Each structure stands twice: as structure tokens, then as C-alpha cells.
Amino acid sequence: MKFFVDTADTKDIADLAESGMIDGVTTNPSLIAKAGRPFADVIQEICEIVPGPVSAEVVATDYEGMITEGRKLAKIADNVAVKLPLTWDGLKACRTLSGDGTQVNVTLCFSANQALLAAKAGATFISPFIGRLDDINIDGMELIADIRQIYDNYLFDTEILAASIRSANHVKLSALAGADVATMPPGVIKSLANHPLTDKGLEIFLADAQKAGIKV
Template identity: 55%
Template sequence: MKFFIDTANLDDIREAESLGILDGVTTNPSLMAKENISGEENVRDHYAKICQITDGDVSAEVISTDLEGMKREASELVKIADNIVVKIPMIREGVKALAWCTENGIRTNCTLVFSPGQAILAAKAGATYVSPFIGRIDDIGWEGMTLIADIAEIYAIQGFETQILAASIRSGKHIVEAAKAGADVVTCPLSSYDSLFKHPLTDIGLEKFLADHKKAQSVAAS
């Protein structure tokens, strides 16, 4: 399973890259705004900086909601770097844009997916990735991981090549569950990956190893 980081923060991207686990980056307008990045030129410059940190896929989201606007933005975004993937919303015009991008060799990430039916539409239109939003589904009392499992089963039966990119991941537990449910990719903040390191028995074991080493050194020196 691939690990993408969901952020526009360059320091967090560099840290994930330094861990040796980073396979790509996802962003959206909200994450850009969080970093105080605004204006079309500044946003594209920021994408270029991200693409200089990693050679993994970097999802860059369109703002338009009409077909012609999305086509124009997609054509411009892919000029930034070879690893740009155009992020397109799951709406009627978005599916048309997905199909157009597929026909023109532009890789895509279909975002804001909340049902198996939407995932089927994205795959039929040739999306490279489909992004079901796990955490937001959990927020309304449904099971986000059930959606991942359902999409994985459908894609396997139908032979769809679209990769399942589990989004709105909020914890290390979510990451593990997404892996078990059949996600090809997870994307989440650096803090969620950090939580995978933590286990009390690891801390206790390391403390004991270090204490025993220190004791042995003291005995050897006496």
C-alpha cells in the first residue's frame, strides 16, 4: 500500500520524505489556504515546490466546476511537473472531465467520493485514483471502511485498474483498517503516520534494553 501525505506544508512533506515512506502528496484548496497560499500563480509555484521534494504523484485540484474550465485547468496543471495528477470532483461535469483527461493522457484523482456507485463512474471514466472520504463518512454515522471494502470488491470483480486512495484518514488505526479493506493508497497528515510508531511495549522494551546495557557497561568498567 502506498503512503501519500495530505498537506501543502513543505516541512511536513520533507519530513515524510526523510522517513523513506513517502509515495506521493495530495492537496486541496483548503490545505493551500491553511498555508496562506492564494492566487493562481502562487498556487502553481507551490505545487512546483512540492514536486521538487518528491518524485511521487502530487494531486493538484481544479477549482472550476464546469467541463471547459476543468479541461483548461487540467491542461495547465500538468505543465508544472511530470508527476502532477489532476484532482477532479465527483460531479456530472467532473466525470466528463475525467473521461476527457483519460483520452488526452492526463492522470487524474477523482475526489469527494462517498458511494460505490460514484467509484464505478470514476473507474469507467478512466480515473487513475478514486478518493473515498473515510473520516467524513464516519462522521455521519456510517462505516467508512465498509465503503473501501465494497469498492475493492467491485474493482476486483470488474477488473478496473483505478487505484483506491483512502482519504480523510485521521489515525493510525484508520491506516491499518484501510490496508485490510483493500486500499491501494492512504493519504493523511504526518501526525497519523507518526501514530504508527507508538506502542507502550516498544517504549518499555527500549527502556529495559538501554538500562541493561548501561548496567553491563558499569560492571565491565569496575
């Protein structure tokens, strides 16, 4: 499974990139707003830090506007993935931009039928929002499993990008359900390494080493 980090904080991105644990980045207008810097500048810097796909979202809601903004975003760097909403105009824009050779991430997916449409439109990534489904008592993992089966049935190349991930358990369940990618905040990525028994075991080993006078 690929790991994308969901943030526009270039310091956090650079820190995680050094670990070799991230394969790409997702952003959205809310995350960019928190950065407090010009949109294009932030995206360009992120693309220089991470060689993998960097999702940059349009703000237009009509087809022509999405195409204009999408092509402008694609010129920032070769690894930009234009992020489009799962609307009818968004699907049309996905078909056009994909035809240009641009990576496209279709976002705000909440049903298997929507995911099927995105794949037919040529999306590089489809982003089902797990956490937001959980908020309304719908099993987001069932959605990922349904999309996985449909895509496998018809050999679609579109990658399932599990989004709105809020916990380490979401990551595990997404991997079990067959997601190709999980995008998550920096804190969730770092939490994957945590386990109380690891901490306890290290504490015991270090205490024993000190008692025995072991030095390396």
C-alpha cells in the same frame, strides 16, 4: 499499500520524503491556503521533493473550466495528478484529461456507485472519504471493501485512495479492506510507529545496557 501525505507544508513533506515512507502527496485548496504562497509555486516545489503523484485540485465546477485548469496544472510537472470532484462535469473532465495522458484523482467519493463511474471515466485514483462517513455514522471501511470487490470483479485499474484518514486505526482498517493507497496528515503517518510496549522495551534495554556498561 502506498502512503501519500495529505499536506501542502513542504517542510513536513521533505522530512517524510527523507524517511522513504511516502509515495505521493495530496493537496486541496484548504491546505494550499494554509501555505500562504502562490498555488503553482507550492505544487511545483512539492513535485520536486516527491517523485510520486502529487494531487492538485481544480477550483472550477464546470466541464470547460475544469479542463482549462486541469491542463494548466498538468503542465507544472509530469507527476501532477489533477484532482477533480465527483460530479457529472467532473467525470466528463476525468475522461478528457485521462485521454490526454494526465493522471486524475477523483475526489469526494461517498458511494460504490460513484466509484464505479469514476473507474469507467478512466480515473487513476478514486478517493473515498472515510472520516467524513464516520461523522454521519456510516462505515467507511465497508465502502472501501465494496469498491475493492467491484474493481476486482471488472479488472479496473483505478487505485482506491483512502482519504479523510484521521487515525492509525483508519490506516490499518483501510489496508485490511484492500485500499491501494492511504493519504493522511503527517502526524498520522508518524503515529504508525508508536506503541507503548516499544517505548517500554527500549527503556528497559537502555537501562540494562547502562548498568552493564555496554558500549558499541
